[in-house]
Amino acid sequence: MGTFFLNDFDNMEKFYRAKFINSLSGIKSANLVGTIDKNGQTNLSIASSVVHIGANPALMGLIFRPATVPRHSFENIKDTGWFTLNHVGKSFFKKAHQSSARYEKETSEFDAVGLEDEFIDGISAPFVKNSSLKIGLKLREVIHLGINKTEFVIGEVICVDVSENHIEKDGYIDIESLSTVGVTGLDAYHEIKKPTRLSYAKPGQLIKEI
Amino acid sequence: MGTFFLNDFDNMEKFYRAKFINSLSGIKSANLVGTIDKNGQTNLSIASSVVHIGANPALMGLIFRPATVPRHSFENIKDTGWFTLNHVGKSFFKKAHQSSARYEKETSEFDAVGLEDEFIDGISAPFVKNSSLKIGLKLREVIHLGINKTEFVIGEVICVDVSENHIEKDGYIDIESLSTVGVTGLDAYHEIKKPTRLSYAKPGQLIKEI
Numbered sequence: 300m301g302t303f304f305l306n307d308f309d310n311m312e313k314f315y316r317a318k319f320i321n322s323l324s325g326i327k328s329a330n331l332v333g334t335i336d337k338n339g340q341t342n343l344s345i346a347s348s349v350v351h352i353g354a355n356p357a358l359m360g361l362i363f364r365p366a367t368v369p370r371h372s373f374e375n376i377k378d379t380g381w382f383t384l385n386h387v388g389k390s391f392f393k394k395a396h397q398s399s400a401r402y403e404k405e406t407s408e409f410d411a412v413g414l415e416d417e418f419i420d421g422i423s424a425p426f427v428k429n430s431s432l433k434i435g436l437k438l439r440e441v442i443h444l445g446i447n448k449t450e451f452v453i454g455e456v457i458c459v460d461v462s463e464n465h466i467e468k469d470g471y472i473d474i475e476s477l478s479t480v481g482v483t484g485l486d487a488y489h490e491i492k493k494p495t496r497l498s499y500a501k502p503g504q505l506i507k508e509i
Numbered sequence: 510m511g512t513f514f515l516n517d518f519d520n521m522e523k524f525y526r527a528k529f530i531n532s533l534s535g536i537k538s539a540n541l542v543g544t545i546d547k548n549g550q551t552n553l554s555i556a557s558s559v560v561h562i563g564a565n566p567a568l569m570g571l572i573f574r575p576a577t578v579p580r581h582s583f584e585n586i587k588d589t590g591w592f593t594l595n596h597v598g599k600s601f602f603k604k605a606h607q608s609s610a611r612y613e614k615e616t617s618e619f620d621a622v623g624l625e626d627e628f629i630d631g632i633s634a635p636f637v638k639n640s641s642l643k644i645g646l647k648l649r650e651v652i653h654l655g656i657n658k659t660e661f662v663i664g665e666v667i668c669v670d671v672s673e674n675h676i677e678k679d680g681y682i683d684i685e686s687l688s689t690v691g692v693t694g695l696d697a698y699h700e701i702k703k704p705t706r707l708s709y710a711k712p713g714q715l716i717k718e719i
Binding site: 301302303304305308311312313314315317318319320321322323324325326327328329330342347348349350351352353354355356358359362363377384386393394396397398399400401406411419421432434439440442444445446447449451453456457458459460461462464466469470471472475476479481483484485486487488489490491492493494495496497498499500501502504506509 | 511512513514515517518519521522523524525526527528529530531533535536537538539540543557558560561562563564565566567568569572580582594596602603606607608609610611612615621627629631632642644649650652654656657659661663666667668669670671672673676679680681682684685689691693694695696697698699701703704706707708709710711712714716719
């Protein structure tokens with residue numbers, strides 16, 4: 300085993316360090332964030348920092364980078380109060396990755412990468428038509444993280460668009476069957492294997508596969 | 510497609526809703542959180558809400574549930590200022606899941622589920638010996654999320670323990686080769702497939718597999 304400490308991180312070249320540290324969080328979901336500005340210009344960006352915050356109310360969060368880089372998605376969310384999260388499928392993960400390029404504000408990444416938008420009544424942000432799990436969220440809170448100047452955006456899930464065939468009897472959504480991909484590090488995309496589901500854990504009771 | 514709105518969520522049975530909403534965040538990394546109290550009593554709990562916050566300083570965050578349930582790990586982190594994150598491997602994911610049972614504070618989940626602890630000089634929290642990627646973190650910030658009474662804990666990565674064989678030339682850590690598992694929903698564990706790595710995206714330039 301190699302054990303790396305703070306001074307080892309500090310000795311790493313900038314991009315090496317970024318790839319190393321970004322790997323630590325393991326596998327993450329790949330989502331496309333859909334937004335629109337006040338003039339109707341749509342925007343799309345890929346995010347791997349989506350986190351579940353709670354089921355009731357249904358809350359999800361994600362981290363935006365510091366204001367030293369253009370953040371059209373973040374600005375649109377603050378301006379309109381809405382955003383969407385769209386699971387990235389294996390049929391379009393290269394297009395999704397391309398949305399991370401630094402396009403000018405006048406360019407819609409939908410057009411630039413070749414993905415079609417779609418709207419759902421009541422949600423003021425565009426969805427990715429191709430995505431097999433789409434989530435419409437209303438902005439609830441923006442928490443500025445002074446420690447590294449990132450922004451933690453919390454939205455409430457207002458609508459979910461997913462085929463009922465993928466929802467199991469107990470409410471679990473079979474992510475593998477949706478062809479959603481995962482991501483590790485900054486640029487590694489993974490198809491998802493079938494899972495093993497386990498029973499609810501209680502002290503002194505053996506876990507079963509369910 | 511089925512489109513579900515707020516009133517549909519509100520009509521869902523409590524556990525159905527929890528499983529449905531927890532599925533939305535897609536695939537997540539499975540980590541064991543290691544802590545110790547002031548009396549030397551160790552504690553272990555599984556977390557699927559770990560998120561990358563930044564590479565320099567190296568920051569990671571995770572969400573803890575409201576104080577209406579016992580949160581020994583959270584209390585230990587606040588008391589000692591330290592915690593560890595340990596990737597869950599496919600050889601011990603059932604033991605890791607068992608750590609989510611509600612054990613009394615006097616019980617160390619290491620003993621209860623049959624995982625061995627390990628210490629690294631300078632880090633005041635226990636690691637999981639079996640884990641192939643171990644991270645030692647110093648508490649930097651606790652943000653109380655008033656919206657649903659959860660706690661967002663931010664730690665700085667102080668050490669990383671991983672075999673150098675798994676680190677690629679550019680700093681990327683090959684998560685698949687570590688046998689780390691992913692999790693969807695509350696109880697579905699996934700082995701991870703080999704990834705496709707993609708080149709850095711730039712406007713007007715075709716993405717390549719690297």
